Amino acid sequence: MRSPRRRTRRATGGAVLWAISLLVACSLTACSTGGHDPTPRSTPRTSATLDPAAEAALLDAVDVVLTTRERAIRAGDEQTYAALLADPTAGRGPALLTQFATLAAVPWAELRHHHPRLSRTPTATPSGTGSRGATTVDVLVPTTWRLAGERADTHAEEGFTVTLVGGADGGWRIVDHTAPITAAAPWWAPGAGVTNAAHGLVVGTVDEVTRTAYAQWVERAHELAVAAWPSGAPMPPLVVVAPATATDYLAWSKAAAGTDQVAAVTDGPLDATGRAVADRVLLNPDALARLSPDGRAFVIAHEAVHVRLRAELAGQAPLWLSEGFADHVAYAATGLTPTTIAADALAPVRAGNLPTRLPDQGDFNAEAATIGPTYQRSWVLVTLLVDRHGVEAVREFIRAAAIPGTQADAEAAADRALVSVLGTTRAQLLSDWQARLQELAEEG
Secondary structure: OOOOOOOOOOOOOEEEEOOOOOOEOOOEEEEOOOOOOOOOOOOOOEEOOOOHHHHHHHHHHHHHHHHHHHHHHHHOOHHHHHHOEOOOOOOOHHHHHHHHHHHHHOOEEEEEEOOOEEOOOOEEOOOOOOOOOOEEEEEEEEEEEEEOOOOOOEEEEEEEEEEEEOOOOOEEEEEEEEOOOOOOOHHHOOOOEEEEEOOEEEEEOOOHHHHHHHHHHHHHHHHHHHHHOOOOOOOOOEEEEEOOOHHHHHHHHOOOOOOOOEOEEEEOOEOOOOOEOOOEEEEOHHHHHOEOHHHHHHHHHHHHHHHHHHHHOOOEOOHHHHHHHHHHHHHHOOOOOHHHHOHHHHHHHHOOOOOOOOOOHHHHOOOOOOOHHHHHHHHHHHHHHHHHHOHHHHHHHHHHHOEOOOHHHHHHHHHHHHHHOOOOOHHHHHHHHHHHHHHHHHHO
C-alpha cells in the first residue's frame, strides 16, 4: 500500500504460531504493520518581543547547545551532556539524564539537527520554575538520524525548552525535551533501554533481561535470513522494538485494537525503487507473553526474513508467497512435523473442505478473519514449491513476483512467473496444493 507521505508503507510481515505444544499454548500471528504531540510542555509565561536580529542570535546560541548535546550522545560523554541540563536533579532533569544512557547506546551512523525555530515567543520565567527572571525559550528542531547499516536517513521533529542561566558557568541550558514516540524512534519513550547485538539491536521499554533474550534471538534470526536469501548484499540491521505494554504497542504501531492475533509487525520507509531502507520489527507484548521462548524466537526469525527481502526486492510479492516463505524459513529451524505446523489448516480438509483458491489479501486481515490457518496454508504452498522446484527456483520466483503496485498487481506477476520461472500455472499449483493438503490430512 502506497502513501503520499514520506513513510511509504507496503504489506507488512508476519508469523503464525497455532496450538503447537512445543512453541505456544494458543493461537497467534506475527504480522501486520503513535506518537504523541511533539510540542514542548511548558509553564505559561509572559510574552516578550524579539527583533529579528535578537531572535537570530538567540537561535544560533541554542543551536550550539544542541550540537554539543548530539556530540556528547555520540561520544558517550555523560558529563558534557549533564552540564547542558538546567538542573539534572530536579524537574525533568533526572528523566533527561536517564535518557542519556539509552541515546548513547544507539549505534548512530548519523545524528544531527537542523536549525531550530521558535515555537512560541521567548518569555520571562515565573518564580518557582527556574532561575527567577531568566529567559526561557521553546524551540522546534527538525532532526535527522540513521542507524549503522541503514541505507537512508529518517526524520522527525523534536521540541526543546531551554532557559538562560546566569553565573560564571551560565548560558543556555535544557529544561525539557519532547519528541513523537513511534516504532521508528522508540528510544525517546520514557524508560526505554537499548541492548545491542552484532547484527542489530533491541530497543524498548521491556526490562533488560527480556531485551537480552531478544538480542540473542536477533543473531540467530539474522543467520537464518541471510542463509535463506544469499544475495551477497549485507543485511540491514535487525532493529527489534519491544514495548512493555499493549497500549504502547498500539500507539507505536498505529494499529487497531483487537489485533491479538498479531505477534509482530515489520514496517519502515521505502526508497524510490520500493525497497525498505530503515525497517523496524515491532513486537506485540500481549501476544508474545503467550508464547514460549521457542515461539518468540520463531517470531523474530520470521520477521527477519521480511527485513531481508524488503531491503532486497523492489515492491511486494503476493502475501501467500512472502508469508509462506518467511514461515518456511522460520519453521525449518524448529524440527516440527508438517502435520503439527499445519494442524489448523488440515482440520477443515479432514472434514471434506479443501480450499478452492489460493489465499488472497483478505484472508490475511486480522481484523476480519482468523488468520492462523491462512498462514499455515501459505506455508504448505511454499514448502510444496520448494519440494518440487528447489529453493533457488523459488527465490527466483519471488524475485519475479515482487513488483511495485498493489496485491492484484503482484498476483498477476506471480501468474506470469509461475509459467516463466517454474513452468506451471496457477490452476496446476492449486491442484497440487490441494493434493498436498489431502496427503497431510490423511497422515494426521
